[in-house]
Amino acid sequence: MKETVLSTCEKEFVPKAISEGRRLDSRNLLEYRKLQIVYGGDWGCCMVSLGKTKVLAQASCEIQQPKSTRPNEGILFVNVEFSPMGAPHFEIGRPTDAAVQCNRLLEKCLKESRCVDLESLCIVADEKVWQVRVDVSILNHDGALVDAASIAALAALAHFRRPDVTLDGEERSSRARFSSSFTPSSPYLKNVVVDPAVLEERTAEAQIVVGINAYRELTALHLGGTGSPATNQLVMHCASLAAVRAMEVVRMMKDELAKDAEARVQKSPVGFVQSMDLEKVTTLSHEAMVTALGQLNMNVKMEEGGGDAASEGSVGESAVNDMIVESVGENSAELVPENDRRPKLDAVALCVDTIGSGGPSTWGGKEEDEEPSSEEEEVQVVAQLSPSSKPKPPVEEIELSESEEEEIHTLQPEEMNLDKGLEDQSDDEIMVSKQNTAQKKGRKKRKKKNGDNICK
Amino acid sequence: MAGFDLLSDQGLRLDGRRSNELRKIQCKLGVFSQPDGSSYLEQGNTKVLAAVYGPHEIRGSRAKRLLDQVLVNCQYSMATFSTGERKRRPRGDRKSQEMSSHLRQTFEAAIKTELYPRSQIDIFVEVLQADGGNYSACVNAATLALVDAGIPLHEYVTSCTTVLAPPPATSWDDEKLEEGEIALVDASHREETSGSPTLTVAALADSGRLVLCQVGQRLHLDRMNRALERALQGCKDVRDVLDEAVRDHLANCGISEAASS
Numbered sequence: 001m002k003e004t005v006l007s008t009c010e011k012e013f014v015p016k017a018i019s020e021g022r023r024l025d026s027r028n029l030l031e032y033r034k035l036q037i038v039y040g041g042d043w044g045c046c047m048v049s050l051g052k053t054k055v056l057a058q059a060s061c062e063i064q065q066p067k068s069t070r071p072n073e074g075i076l077f078v079n080v081e082f083s084p085m086g087a088p089h090f091e092i093g094r095p096t097d098a099a100v101q102c103n104r105l106l107e108k109c110l111k112e113s114r115c116v117d118l119e120s121l122c123i124v125a126d127e128k129v130w131q132v133r134v135d136v137s138i139l140n141h142d143g144a145l146v147d148a149a150s151i152a153a154l155a156a157l158a159h160f161r162r163p164d165v166t167l168d169g170e171e172r173s174s175r176a177r178f179s180s181s182f183t184p185s186s187p188y189l190k191n192v193v194v195d196p197a198v199l200e201e202r203t204a205e206a207q208i209v210v211g212i213n214a215y216r217e218l219t220a221l222h223l224g225g226t227g228s229p230a231t232n233q234l235v236m237h238c239a240s241l242a243a244v245r246a247m248e249v250v251r252m253m254k255d256e257l258a259k260d261a262e263a264r265v266q267k268s269p270v271g272f273v274q275s276m277d278l279e280k281v282t283t284l285s286h287e288a289m290v291t292a293l294g295q296l297n298m299n300v301k302m303e304e305g306g307g308d309a310a311s312e313g314s315v316g317e318s319a320v321n322d323m324i325v326e327s328v329g330e331n332s333a334e335l336v337p338e339n340d341r342r343p344k345l346d347a348v349a350l351c352v353d354t355i356g357s358g359g360p361s362t363w364g365g366k367e368e369d370e371e372p373s374s375e376e377e378e379v380q381v382v383a384q385l386s387p388s389s390k391p392k393p394p395v396e397e398i399e400l401s402e403s404e405e406e407e408i409h410t411l412q413p414e415e416m417n418l419d420k421g422l423e424d425q426s427d428d429e430i431m432v433s434k435q436n437t438a439q440k441k442g443r444k445k446r447k448k449k450n451g452d453n454i455c456k
Numbered sequence: 457m458a459g460f461d462l463l464s465d466q467g468l469r470l471d472g473r474r475s476n477e478l479r480k481i482q483c484k485l486g487v488f489s490q491p492d493g494s495s496y497l498e499q500g501n502t503k504v505l506a507a508v509y510g511p512h513e514i515r516g517s518r519a520k521r522l523l524d525q526v527l528v529n530c531q532y533s534m535a536t537f538s539t540g541e542r543k544r545r546p547r548g549d550r551k552s553q554e555m556s557s558h559l560r561q562t563f564e565a566a567i568k569t570e571l572y573p574r575s576q577i578d579i580f581v582e583v584l585q586a587d588g589g590n591y592s593a594c595v596n597a598a599t600l601a602l603v604d605a606g607i608p609l610h611e612y613v614t615s616c617t618t619v620l621a622p623p624p625a626t627s628w629d630d631e632k633l634e635e636g637e638i639a640l641v642d643a644s645h646r647e648e649t650s651g652s653p654t655l656t657v658a659a660l661a662d663s664g665r666l667v668l669c670q671v672g673q674r675l676h677l678d679r680m681n682r683a684l685e686r687a688l689q690g691c692k693d694v695r696d697v698l699d700e701a702v703r704d705h706l707a708n709c710g711i712s713e714a715a716s717s
Contacts, residue, residue, distance in 0.1 A: 002519060097557045104554040112673050206565075208669075218653075218680060221671035224561035232684040235669055239677055 074121020493605025
C-alpha cells in the first residue's frame with residue numbers, strides 16, 4: 001500500500017504550529033513522550049512504547065563461524081522488521097528507504113559503539129563464536145521509530161543471558177558483557193522538536209538522529225533532509241539535547257532491569273501479561289488529554305435551552321452564564337459557570353499535565369463533559385452545573401448509568417430507584433442537549449469570530 | 457588500533473600530508489556522451505565516476521511521482537574490483553542502499569527541486585577504486601556531473617571526511633586542539649579504519665550549511681564542534697577546487713567549439 005498522501009492543511013499547519021511553539025499533542029517542543037519498557041517472560045525479550053509507538057525486541061544467540069577478518073570476535077546482528085502491522089505502507093519483502101536507514105543506524109549504533117563486548121562472545125577462535133541476534137519488530141508506527149527501536153534493542157541485549165559453554169559442553173547462564181549504552185533521539189530541525197510523532201515527521205524539513213552513550217560519546221549521527229539545511233550550531237544543540245536524554249533513558253532502563261531481576265528472584269510472575277491491568281476501569285483510558293486546554297480562552301455564552309426537559313436537579317438557571325473550562329484530572333474537563341469557579345487556577349496552568357486541585361467531589365448529580373476536540377468548540381454539554389443544584393448522594397456508577405445493561409452495580413437496593421431516576425434524566429438530557437448543541441453550533445460559530453483566539 | 461601513528465612527530469600523516477591538507481583532486485567533466493551530464497573524479501587514490509540523466513519523465517511506476525518537486529533517484533555502486541577483497545555484491549546490499557539514500561537526501565537539498573515537478577533526475581555513481589572517503593568523493597563527482605548536465609543547483613555541494621587522531625607522542629607547534637586530538641581532513645582508508653572517530657560532512661559550501669552529517673566510531677561530544685568546523689573548512693576547500701575545474705572545462709569547451717565552427 002502506498003502511504004496516505006498528506007493534505008495541504010496538515011503540511012501547512014504542523015510547521016506553522018511548531019514555529020509558534022505548539023505541537024499537536026500539546027507537548028512542548030523539547031518534551032519527550034512517555035517511555036515504557038516492559039520485559040517479557042523470556043530472557044532478552046522486551047517491549048518498548050514511546051507514546052503510541054510500540055516496538056518489540058528479542059535477542060537470541062547461536063554458534064557460528066566467525067568472520068575471516070575478525071576471527072576472535074563474536075558477531076552481532078541487528079534486524080529491524082518493518083512489518084505491515086506497524087503501518088499500512090510497510091512491506092515485508094521490499095524495505096523502504098526509511099527501513100534501510102533505521103536498520104543501518106541501529107547497526108552502526110550498536111556495533112560501532114562497542115556496547116557489546118564481542119571478544120567475550122568467542123568460544124574457539126576462528127572456529128566457533130556466538131552470534132547474537134537482535135530482532136526488532138515495529139508493532140505500531142507513530143514516529144520516532146529509531147528511538148524506540150534502539151531502546152528496545154539495547155534493553156533486550158541488557159536483559160539477555162547467553163548460555164555459557166565450556167569446551168566440553170557444560171552450560172550455564174550468564175550475561176553478555178556490556179560496556180556502555182546509548183540512545184538515539186531524533187529531534188526535528190529548525191525549531192528543534194524532539195521525539196516527533198508521525199505527522200510531525202512527515203512534515204519535517206529534515207531529521208537528525210543522534211546516537212549517544214552515557215559518557216557523552218556520539219556513536220551515530222545522521223542528519224539528512226530535503227529542506228533548508230542546518231548549521232553546525234544546530235547539530236551541536238541537538239547533540240547536547242540527546243546527551244541529556246541518553247542519561248535519562250539509560251537510568252530508566254537500568255531501573256526496569258533491576259525491577260525485573262528482583263521479580264524473577266522472588267519467583268513472582270513476569271512477562272507482558274503482568275504489565276497489562278485488565279481489571280481496572282482505567283485500562284483503556286488514554287494517559288493524557290490530547291488538547292491543549294491552555295489555549296482555549298473559552299468565554300462561551302451558553303444559553304439554557306435544555307432547561308425544560310431536564311427535570312429535577314441540575315438545570316435550574318435560565319440566565320446566561322459565562323463558562324470556563326477547567327481540567328480536573330487526566331481525562332476530563334469541566335465547564336463551570338463563572339460564579340462557581342473554584343479557587344486555584346493559574347490561567348496559564350490550564351494544560352495537560354496540571355491536575356486541578358479543584359474543590360470537593362461533585363460526582364453526585366453532575367456528569368462531566370466530554371473532551372473538547374482540538375480547536376473547535378464542540379463541547380457537548382451534557383449537564384450544566386449550577387450552584388443551586390441539590391447535592392445528590394454520591395453514586396459511583398453515574399458514568400455507567402447511561403447504559404442500562406451495565407452489570408457492575410454495587411448499589412444498595414434503596415438506591416436503585418434513585419439511580420433509575422437519574423438514568424432517565426440523563427437520557428433525556430443527552431437527547432435534548434444534542435439538539436441544542438446542533439443549534440448552538442450555529443450560534444457558537446458566529447460568536448467565535450468575535451476574537452476568541454482558539455486556533456491561530 | 458593499529459600500531460602505526462596516524463600522525464608522525466613532524467606533523468605529517470601517513471601519506472605525507474599535513475593535518476589540514478586535502479588529497480590531490482583531479483577531475484574531468486563530460487566524460488560520457490550518453491548521459492546528460494557526467495564526470496570523473498579522483499581524490500587521492502579514490503576514483504569515482506558519476507553520470508546524471510535528467511530531468512526526464514518518471515520511469516518505472518508513475519505512482520512514485522511527486523507533484524510539487526522532482527524525484528531524485530540515486531544509485532551507488534561499487535565495482536567488484538574497487539576494494540582490497542573482491543566485492544561480491546556491487547549494489548543492493550544494505551550499505552549500498554544506505555549510501556544511495558544518503559546521496560539522495562544530499563542532492564534533494566542541493567537541487568532546485570521545485571523547478572521540475574512530476575519529473576525524475578537519475579544520478580548514478582560508480583566507485584572504481586575505494587581508498588577512503590567514498591561518500592565524499594561520490595558527492596563531489598555527482599555535483600560536477602549535475603553541473604555538466606546543466607541542472608540548477610542552489611550551491612555547490614561538497615563533502616569531506618575527517619578523522620580525529622590522537623596526538624603523537626612528541627608535540628610540535630602546529631595547530632592543535634586543546635584536548636590534544638588533531639582533526640585529519642580528507643581521510644584515506646587506513647586512517648578511516650584505524651578505529652579513531654570519523655566525521656563525514658556534506659555541506660553547501662558557500663553558506664556553510666550542513667546537508668548531511670555522519671559520525672562513525674565514538675566521537676566525544678566535546679570534540680565534535682572542532683571536528684565539524686574542520687570538516688566544513690575542508691568542504692570549502694574542495695568547493696574551490698571543483699569550481700576551478702568547472703570554469704576550466706567551460707573555457708575549454710568554448711575554445712574547442714569556437715575552433716570547430
